[in-house]
Ligand SMILES: *[C@@H]1O[C@H](CO)[C@@H](O)[C@H](O)[C@H]1NC(C)=O
């Protein structure tokens with residue numbers, strides 16, 4: 001799905017291409033303290049959750065260096081880091097800057113540079129898993145705070161930099177239980193930023209709603225036996241029906257996608273079959289095949305209709321086939337991006353002052369933001385990555401360091417504005 005989107009956008013981006021000539025050479029990048037920190041963070045292989053303790057140590061060092069208070073919460077064992085810069089008016093609702101330390105596996109395929117090397121190439125690209133998703137954002141937050149402190153800027157509102165442990169696997173041991181705790185409530189969060197979606201043009205995207213992820217595991221059953229037998233009830237007949245049904249639905253959604261604005265991600269439901277498992281030997285007809293389907297529901301999709309569709313696909317499989325939901329988010333509220341939301345107004349003003357266009361979008365994927373918004377807290381997905389090719393979850397993930405460094409100043413400007421918003425609760 002993403003491939004098709006990018007294909008459409010690529011012709012546009014040629015015309016809109018920014019002046020992104022590097023103002024640094026490679027040695028200057030290597031000496032830049034923010035780059036060094038990002039490099040160290042990427043060198044921690046957090047695709048293995050055991051190494052989250054190392055990333056917690058990493059964040060403690062950053063907090064200590066800046067004199068921020070540091071706390072670790074473990075609602076389900078895995079560490080959640082909270083670094084706090086106290087505001088002058090701590091009674092006001094605070095601002096949360098959230099990102100996640102975990103990264104997806106490096107995937108198959110050969111990386112040009114080892115995925116946990118943090119290698120900087122001659123284009124000024126820093127390579128590694130998490131360079132875009134989303135270690136860059138975590139480091140941009142802390143560097144923005146460093147700049148504010150260094151320039152003696154004081155803020156009215158308290159800022160909490162939070163780092164989650166398991167966003168990539170759904171947040172069930174991180175953000176989801178955390179938002180239910182007294183510790184979370186005591187942070188008194190009024191507004192949150194979290195990871196956003198990179199753009200292929202001059203604008204920066206702000207996502208105000210996430211699509212609802214559904215993942216279903218179909219176990220398709222049929223007649224097994226000797227591989228010389230050609231008879232009805234072969235498990236692959238069921239698999240074929242399932243694939244046909246899903247690809248038919250997928251075609252309809254691609255149709256919707258191509259008739260809409262290229263960044264109207266909320267208009268269609270994405271669907272992909274991402275795992276097929278089964279078989280015991282080349283000459284044995286299997287009795288069981290497993291297919292895992294991943295869907296991100298359009299904002300208008302009705303949950304009951306989607307469930308009925310999943311069931312109708314199941315009903316065509318027969319032979320005691322089953323479907324089991326691995327993930328099924330039914331509710332993903334939107335944050336207002338209009339004049340009713342003072343945080344959004346402040347953000348728009350800041351971006352206008354910086355001369356940067358912002359486009360409000362529905363995020364094509366899902367993140368920990370769903371849990372934050374579900375608590376009634378306004379929260380926006382945002383990244384300063386623009387004019388970039390999204391490499392999240394792909395091999396050869398990298399970040400253009402020019403984009404990374406410039407983005408820190410965007411966060412500085414945003415924090416100066418948003419953290420000094422007056423009390424508008426009364
Ligand atoms: C791009 O920006 C650099 C640095 O700001 C400047 O020196 C250069 O002239 C610009 N190039 C173009 C084509 O605008």
Ligand SMILES: *[C@@H]1O[C@H](CO)[C@@H](O)[C@H](O)[C@H]1NC(C)=O
Pocket residue numbers: 150151152
């Ligand atoms: C910040 O404050 C300190 C102490 O008052 C001062 O020495 C320093 O020059 C100030 N820095 C800036 C950038 O204003």
Ligand SMILES: *[C@@H]1O[C@H](CO)[C@@H](O)[C@H](O)[C@H]1NC(C)=O
Pocket residue numbers: 318319320
């Ligand atoms: C379905 O499962 C039941 C109970 O395990 C079994 O008796 C029946 O033979 C199965 N039917 C098919 C078509 O496999």
